[in-house]
Amino acid sequence: xxxxxxxxxxxxxxxxxxSISLIGCGxxxxxxxxxxxxxxxxxxxxxxxxPNDETIAIAEGYxxxxxxxxxxxxxxxxxxxxxxxNQALASGSIDFATMxxxxxxxxxxxxxxxxxxxxxxxxxxxxxxxVKNDSGIKKVQDLKGMRVAVPFASTAHYIxxxxxxxAGIKDKVQLLDMQTAEIVAAWERGDIKAAYSWQxxxxxxxxxxxxxxxxxxxxxKGYITANVEVVRKEFSNKYPDxxxxxxxxxxxxxxxxxxxxxxxxxxxxxxLGIKPEVALHQMQGTSWKTRxxxxxxxxxxxxxxxGNFAKVMKDTSDFLQNQGSIxxxxxxxxxxxxxxxxYIKMSLENNQIQEN
Amino acid sequence: MAEKNxxxxxxxxxxxxxxxxxxNKKDTKTNKTEKTLTFLTWASIFIIWYIITKLKLFSPxxxxxxxxxxxxxxxxxxxGYNNVPIWIHLGTSLKRLFVALFFAIFTAVPLGLLSGYFSxxxxxxxxxxxxxxxxxPLAYYTLLVLWFGIDDLSKQVLLFLAAFAPIYIxxxxxxxxxxxxxxxxxxxxxxxxxxxxxxxVLPASMPEIFTGIRTAFGxxxxxxxxxxxxAATSGIGWMVLDASNxxxxxxxxxxxxxxxxxxVIIDAGLRYLEKKIIFWKGxx
Numbered sequence: 001x002x003x004x005x006x007x008x009x010x011x012x013x014x015x016x017x018x019s020i021s022l023i024g025c026g027x028x029x030x031x032x033x034x035x036x037x038x039x040x041x042x043x044x045x046x047x048x049x050x051p052n053d054e055t056i057a058i059a060e061g062y063x064x065x066x067x068x069x070x071x072x073x074x075x076x077x078x079x080x081x082x083x084x085x086n087q088a089l090a091s092g093s094i095d096f097a098t099m100x101x102x103x104x105x106x107x108x109x110x111x112x113x114x115x116x117x118x119x120x121x122x123x124x125x126x127x128x129x130x131v132k133n134d135s136g137i138k139k140v141q142d143l144k145g146m147r148v149a150v151p152f153a154s155t156a157h158y159i160x161x162x163x164x165x166x167a168g169i170k171d172k173v174q175l176l177d178m179q180t181a182e183i184v185a186a187w188e189r190g191d192i193k194a195a196y197s198w199q200x201x202x203x204x205x206x207x208x209x210x211x212x213x214x215x216x217x218x219x220x221k222g223y224i225t226a227n228v229e230v231v232r233k234e235f236s237n238k239y240p241d242x243x244x245x246x247x248x249x250x251x252x253x254x255x256x257x258x259x260x261x262x263x264x265x266x267x268x269x270x271x272l273g274i275k276p277e278v279a280l281h282q283m284q285g286t287s288w289k290t291r292x293x294x295x296x297x298x299x300x301x302x303x304x305x306x307g308n309f310a311k312v313m314k315d316t317s318d319f320l321q322n323q324g325s326i327x328x329x330x331x332x333x334x335x336x337x338x339x340x341x342x343y344i345k346m347s348l349e350n351n352q353i354q355e356n
Numbered sequence: 357m358a359e360k361n362x363x364x365x366x367x368x369x370x371x372x373x374x375x376x377x378x379x380n381k382k383d384t385k386t387n388k389t390e391k392t393l394t395f396l397t398w399a400s401i402f403i404i405w406y407i408i409t410k411l412k413l414f415s416p417x418x419x420x421x422x423x424x425x426x427x428x429x430x431x432x433x434x435x436g437y438n439n440v441p442i443w444i445h446l447g448t449s450l451k452r453l454f455v456a457l458f459f460a461i462f463t464a465v466p467l468g469l470l471s472g473y474f475s476x477x478x479x480x481x482x483x484x485x486x487x488x489x490x491x492x493p494l495a496y497y498t499l500l501v502l503w504f505g506i507d508d509l510s511k512q513v514l515l516f517l518a519a520f521a522p523i524y525i526x527x528x529x530x531x532x533x534x535x536x537x538x539x540x541x542x543x544x545x546x547x548x549x550x551x552x553x554x555x556x557v558l559p560a561s562m563p564e565i566f567t568g569i570r571t572a573f574g575x576x577x578x579x580x581x582x583x584x585x586x587a588a589t590s591g592i593g594w595m596v597l598d599a600s601n602x603x604x605x606x607x608x609x610x611x612x613x614x615x616x617x618x619x620v621i622i623d624a625g626l627r628y629l630e631k632k633i634i635f636w637k638g639x640x
Contacts, residue, residue: 007392007393007396083600083602086601087603090417090603091418106603107603110417111415111416111417112603113415152598152601153598174589175589176588177594177597177598179586182501182506182586185498185502188502191505191507192506324438324439325602327604
């Protein structure tokens with residue numbers, strides 16, 4: 001018995017030691033947070049390989065201009081979708097992440113300490129429900145009893161669910177959870193006749209298919225989706241200027257597109273390995289906003305008077321909650337705070353980029 | 357074996373009995389301490405888990421509390437996941453697993469025994485298996501999807517490949533370890549090749565084959581989540597993957613715990629079968 005008691009004692013001791021050391025870790029972190037350092041050693045960006053302003057900014061070396069020249073190392077990681085980016089954000093492996101607004105909602109609902117600082121593009125024709133030429137599908141109702149592939153948890157997934165809901169066949173279609181590359185593979189093999197995906201994958205599907213309905217059509221009905229940038233609050237609180245710099249880099253990249261779509265298309269085509277005319281077509285499928293547009297009531301609004309995008313986020317969030325995808329839908333006030341216009345305002349106030 | 361029993365004199369039998377008793381006695385004694393230790397290990401894991409979450413060192417998204425996981429488990433038990441009941445998720449996964457295991461056993465055992473027995477067969481098969489065995493399944497999974505489609509077939513083929521190698525290797529080594537004297541004695545007594553294979557090689561290899569099957573089950577089980585990464589909407593592995601898309605860490609915990617427990621139960625089942633089929637193991 002004595003022996004057991006001794007063992008038990010040792011184990012209890014070990015447990016308490018471990019917990020204490022863990023608490024120690026926690027404390028150390030808070031001390032580090034409190035130290036106001038001038039600049040971080042490096043910034044980790046989570047990006048998507050899509051034709052957007054961030055891709056142009058990277059290709060044109062704007063990150064170097066705004067960050068590397070200040071002695072900050074820039075690290076970019078490509079994710080297939082925002083869902084993966086969220087996992088990296090949760091673990092603290094990345095500071096900035098590009099994702100669909102649905103993923104940004106997941107992040108907030110799961111209480112990740114992040115905020116939304118930029119809107120890359122409002123999604124339109126670049127996300128669509130593609131059906132195969134020989135499928136004989138003429139309208140959404142024809143999808144009854146069929147299999148439709150879509151990357152789960154994405155903006156495309158959200159729109160597709162609404163498409164099916166509006167057509168009244170939500171329970172009569174089998175959805176398959178696939179990544180974009182797998183969708184192309186399954187499409188080529190003939191395993192699936194319909195898929196909701198985004199560019200540049202969508203272009204490959206449309207080579208022998210046609211769009212049945214696009215996110216543009218659904219946006220007109222009020223189902224707005226967008227790719228947004230979220231940043232860890234720990235980072236943005238510490239380095240608000242760098243977040244504003246990020247916004248400026250996006251604006252500069254966006255200006256290239258606004259001034260000369262052709263030039264922007266060439267840059268993107270080099271970066272993503274697609275033809276310039278394809279890149280141009282894909283970019284025209286989305287709508288890029290200037291800082292002034294984003295600060296209007298239609299999107300971010302102001303701190304005192306939050307814009308419409310926070311409402312869009314809340315509506316989408318409620319839908320996702322009904323769907324069972326997220327457990328709780330944050331309140332409208334939480335979303336108003338989440339969609340933060342301050343960094344765009346800062347960027348507008350303190351730099352000299354001309355907007356056309 | 358019959359011959360051996362005849363040779364044993366009464367004295368020897370008694371000796372064996374005595375030795376057996378000694379071993380058993382020691383077994384039960386160590387069993388008790390070991391069981392306590394195992395229990396304490398798990399108790400401390402739960403206590404540490406509880407303390408860490410109680411102190412709120414990490415957000416619930418990074419590490420949900422035991423209570424939260426338990427609630428989520430009850431919720432899934434009641435409502436299913438993604439409108440599919442939990443036993444259907446588990447059933448789909450187990451079906452994929454056992455179909456794969458079934459085919460793996462019925463191909464790997466004969467091939468492995470033949471390879472061990474005839475060096476020419478080994479020359480044909482062995483290098484191929486040695487080549488693909490250490491490959492990570494995700495490296496070639498896309499190819500399997502391209503070849504076998506997005507339905508259950510590609511998933512079963514992946515699990516089959518994972519399960520095949522351990523069984524095959526166990527069979528080869530079992531034949532190698534076979535006491536050559538048995539075969540030579542049988543030959544000199546006039547047994548033909550078929551008899552030698554069925555009556556000596558196969559029974560003598562059974563214990564190792566079973567170990568191979570248990571390893572194969574383990575390897576296939578670990579591949580399950582990767583197998584359900586593509587185009588699945590059911591399966592316990594898919595549930596974990598979908599939950600990770602929405603950062604539902606408590607569901608991930610539930611999935612992992614369910615997988616862990618089913619794994620242990622199935623392994624116990626296999627061990628029970630082993631005891632029943634190879635009743636002589638450890639006694640000869």
